[in-house]
Amino acid sequence: MPKIQKEPSKSGEKQGFKEDFAFSSLLITTIIGIACFIVSIFINMAEVLSAFLYQNSLFSVIEIVVRVSVVLFFFFFMVISLGNYKDLLGKPSDWKEVLFLFCLSFLQTIRNIYVFGFTLFGLIIILFYLYLIQEN
Numbered sequence: 001m002p003k004i005q006k007e008p009s010k011s012g013e014k015q016g017f018k019e020d021f022a023f024s025s026l027l028i029t030t031i032i033g034i035a036c037f038i039v040s041i042f043i044n045m046a047e048v049l050s051a052f053l054y055q056n057s058l059f060s061v062i063e064i065v066v067r068v069s070v071v072l073f074f075f076f077f078m079v080i081s082l083g084n085y086k087d088l089l090g091k092p093s094d095w096k097e098v099l100f101l102f103c104l105s106f107l108q109t110i111r112n113i114y115v116f117g118f119t120l121f122g123l124i125i126i127l128f129y130l131y132l133i134q135e136n
Helices: 011-046 048-052 057-089 095-107 113-133
Strands: none
Touching: 011 057, 057 095, 057 113, 095 113
């Protein structure tokens, strides 16, 4: 027989752990989303990559892929951050906030029609994916 008796775990400890994990996840995804937003504004609006790359078609394709990827990462991480925030508050996510992030993603791509088109396609895929995995 053990000398130290174990106390039964309380359900409050598990709830506190979940809230701590959700808060840390909220913080990490917000920081990554903001970093992607800053990089996207820097790349898409300032045309930084075009100044350093030659006018080769391969470099143009790489430039478009980088620009679209950064915008899609921004949208994805900010939607996750929004969902975590609303989950901590106990409220469901509203379509207005997602629509705001959707429009903010498009504002980053207005200087290049190819980036705009591929971003539109990617955002529709991400929204469809998030719609399919949501809990009822």
